Amino acid sequence: MKISTKGRYALRLMLDLALHDNDAPVRIKDIAARQEISDKYLEQIISSLNKAGYVKSIRGPQGGYKLAKAPSYYTVGMILRLTEGSLAPVACLDDEVNQCIRQESCATLELWRRLDDAIKSVVDTITLANLVEWQEEKIDNYII
Amino acid sequence: MKISTKGRYALRLMLDLALHDNDAPVRIKDIAARQEISDKYLEQIISSLNKAGYVKSIRGPQGGYKLAKAPSYYTVGMILRLTEGSLAPVACLDDEVNQCIRQESCATLELWRRLDDAIKSVVDTITLANLVEWQEEKIDNYII
DNA sequence: CTATTATACTACTATATTACTAGGAATTGC
DNA sequence: GCAATTCCTAGTAATATAGTAGTATAATAG
Numbered sequence: 588m589k590i591s592t593k594g595r596y597a598l599r600l601m602l603d604l605a606l607h608d609n610d611a612p613v614r615i616k617d618i619a620a621r622q623e624i625s626d627k628y629l630e631q632i633i634s635s636l637n638k639a640g641y642v643k644s645i646r647g648p649q650g651g652y653k654l655a656k657a658p659s660y661y662t663v664g665m666i667l668r669l670t671e672g673s674l675a676p677v678a679c680l681d682d683e684v685n686q687c688i689r690q691e692s693c694a695t696l697e698l699w700r701r702l703d704d705a706i707k708s709v710v711d712t713i714t715l716a717n718l719v720e721w722q723e724e725k726i727d728n729y730i731i
Numbered sequence: 732m733k734i735s736t737k738g739r740y741a742l743r744l745m746l747d748l749a750l751h752d753n754d755a756p757v758r759i760k761d762i763a764a765r766q767e768i769s770d771k772y773l774e775q776i777i778s779s780l781n782k783a784g785y786v787k788s789i790r791g792p793q794g795g796y797k798l799a800k801a802p803s804y805y806t807v808g809m810i811l812r813l814t815e816g817s818l819a820p821v822a823c824l825d826d827e828v829n830q831c832i833r834q835e836s837c838a839t840l841e842l843w844r845r846l847d848d849a850i851k852s853v854v855d856t857i858t859l860a861n862l863v864e865w866q867e868e869k870i871d872n873y874i875i
Numbered sequence: 876c877t878a879t880t881a882t883a884c885t886a887c888t889a890t891a892t893t894a895c896t897a898g899g900a901a902t903t904g905c
Numbered sequence: 906g907c908a909a910t911t912c913c914t915a916g917t918a919a920t921a922t923a924g925t926a927g928t929a930t931a932a933t934a935g
Contacts, residue, residue, distance in 0.1 A: 588850075590732060590820045590843075592923060598839050614881070623833075628924055631813055634883070647932025648880040663842060676734045689767075693740050694866035698807060699734075705849040706732075713842055722838035736894060758910075770897055778922070791903030792909040 596624050596669040597632050601666055602718045604642065611649030614645075632670060639669050658719050664710035674681040674710060676702045738815040740768050741776050746862045748786065749802040756788075756795030757875055776814060783813050802863050810852035818854060820846045 597688040603618045605693045615633060618624035633652060636642045641661065654661075668674060677699045690696060759777060763770035769814045776801045779794060785795045785805065798805075812818055821843045824831040832839060 588732060588734060588818050589822065591921090594822065594914090597837065606905090613750075616881085627926080630882075631884095639830065646880090646882045646930080646931090648934070650881045652882090657799060669887060671732060674732050676732065677739065677929065678733065688747045692866075692869055694869060695739065696744060696864065697865050698742075698853075701857070702850065702853045705853045706846065709842075709846045709849045713845070718838045718842065720838075721841050724916075725759060725836055725838060735892090760910085769895065771897080774911080774920060775895090775913095781912090788902080790909095790911045793904065794902085794910050796911090868879090 588676070589682050590634070591671060593632060596622070596629065596665045597636065597670040598663065599624070600629060600633060601636070601641070601654070601661060601715055602722065603720050604652060604654050605715050606722060611652050615649040622630060626725065635669060641666070641669070656723040658715035662711050663713045663715075663718075664707065667710060674706055675697070675699075676706070732820070734811065735815060738811045740766070740773065741780065741810050741814040742807065743768070744773060744777060744781070744791070745785070745798070745859055746866065748798050749863050750866060752798060755793070758795040772873060777857050779813060780810075785810070785813070793852045800856060800861035804821060805859040807854050807857045807859075807862075810850065811854060818850055819843075819852070
């Protein structure tokens with residue numbers, strides 16, 4: 588029941604892009620240095636964000652990445668589901684293929700539904716913009 | 732972010748014990764047959780529940796297992812944490828050993844805290860007794 | 876037009892975890 | 906003492922995780 592590095596890195600990567608969103612695109616190398624993450628691994632992660640259209644890439648010198656839309660557009664759930672896969676606590680909530688025969692008589696299914704709802708209520712309401720806010724509050728606290 | 736078979740089986744096992752709680756202890760073989768789970772695997776899982784004192788075992792012929800306390804005593808969280816380990820979505824919420832240096836400036840930590848709270852609000856309030864209720868409702872629906 | 880800087884793509888790999896299986900030892904009721 | 910049951914330990918195939926490595930491709934500055 589842990590979020591893997593892939594999902595956590597993807598979030599920090601997107602947050603980093605949101606925080607450094609001026610005209611110039613941000614290079615993987617810089618994100619990797621700031622976040623202390625392997626740049627080669629980040630490259631793979633950002634590649635899937637790119638394919639999904641969450642970021643846009645600019646190749647060549649002075650190239651890098653930018654968010655495709657405003658931070659408020661991206662929920663944490665969007666980013667985590669893209670990199671982690673489904674966030675449902677059990678496979679039988681995912682799709683019809685994984686549904687088991689016990690479904691109808693399974694009391695634990697109700698539990699998993701409630702857990703799933705609780706998880707969704709967090710990841711589908713918090714956006715990158717919220718993370719940006721929180722980050723800026725933390726920085727303010729440091730200055731004070 | 733999935734609950735493993737170990738945790739899911741442990742829940743179904745405890746629910747099975749709660750549902751068949753008359754005088755006679757329940758044999759692993761019977762639980763395994765009803766739940767369609769490998770009995771050897773169940774044996775391992777119940778062993779940790781036994782060591783934790785959640786069930787009591789009776790050896791020899793006519794032996795088996797019984798719940799140590801009433802179903803309302805056991806939250807889903809107790810059972811899952813025992814078999815799955817921590818249910819926190821990231822390791823830095825678990826213990827001091829796993830806390831990272833970025834803690835103070837990490838905006839995603841606030842996200843993980845909220846996700847953790849959401850998960851806890853479900854698993855620490857729902858008990859085996861609730862699962863028993865739901866199971867009995869399902870059975871009633873079948874009869875109607 | 877070429878050297879440089881950056882992303883893009885694909886393959887490989889070490890380690891850990893999951894989900895069991897197998898076999899025998901210990902206990903106890905009849 | 907025999908059969909039924911739990912108890913204990915070790916092994917293992919398959920999958921997932923968390924990267925590393927190397928090369929190809931594109932764009933730009935000079």
